[in-house]
Amino acid sequence: DTGVSQDPRHKITKRGQNVTFRCDPISEHNRLYWYRQTLGQGPEFLTYFQNEAQLEKSRLLSDRFSAERPKGSFSTLEIQRTEQGDSAMYLCASSLDLALNTEAFFGQGTRLTVV
Amino acid sequence: ILNVEQSPQSLHVQEGDSTNFTCSFPSSNFYALHWYRWETAKSPEALFVMTLNGDEKKKGRISATLNTKEGYSYLYIKGSQPEDSATYLCALRGLNRDDKIIFGKGTRLHILP
Numbered sequence: 661d662t663g664v665s666q667d668p669r670h671k672i673t674k675r676g677q678n679v680t681f682r683c684d685p686i687s688e689h690n691r692l693y694w695y696r697q698t699l700g701q702g703p704e705f706l707t708y709f710q711n712e713a714q715l716e717k718s719r720l721l722s723d724r725f726s727a728e729r730p731k732g733s734f735s736t737l738e739i740q741r742t743e744q745g746d747s748a749m750y751l752c753a754s755s756l757d758l759a760l761n762t763e764a765f766f767g768q769g770t771r772l773t774v775v
Numbered sequence: 776i777l778n779v780e781q782s783p784q785s786l787h788v789q790e791g792d793s794t795n796f797t798c799s800f801p802s803s804n805f806y807a808l809h810w811y812r813w814e815t816a817k818s819p820e821a822l823f824v825m826t827l828n829g830d831e832k833k834k835g836r837i838s839a840t841l842n843t844k845e846g847y848s849y850l851y852i853k854g855s856q857p858e859d860s861a862t863y864l865c866a867l868r869g870l871n872r873d874d875k876i877i878f879g880k881g882t883r884l885h886i887l888p
Binding site for chain 1: 809818819824866878
């Protein structure tokens, strides 16, 4: 297993288009997180899953954002009707949630540019 | 509501000098504290995960302490090297409904040669 992988690494889209990102976590990891990072900020929490169950979605996230993890393995994040303000780095992380001291492992992110 | 504050936001340190920075969090809802290092063009990488009040962890020249009663953690770097230049992220995992990992804005460290 080579770690968390995200696809694509870069995406340029026109305003109003829909985009979908994929995250493949480390295979035995049951938790999966999505974050968004903009310049000068830390990773902002978007949503997370325990296996296939979506436990929480950030209140800051509009209805244009949706995430799924249908079989408790890979996850997709879809943004509908993209806006320029959606331009950011989208990070996925996974962890094995069995102990207090479990760290999260990150993918390299998908950089979205909305033009 | 989990809120993680980091200071300073940015720091310039001469190579060879030691430095430290702070992470503050609400002590009433603590489960675990994480420190990550994020180098440009790479993924954030975990340095430490700490759970117990008084915890001290060390990895090479980098160490961290945790005070859960007063809600802060310090990260120390001894004898800074150019490869230490990165953003250092602090993250908190809370309890119950806050059982997720929330990040601070990070401290951007620049090592000057």
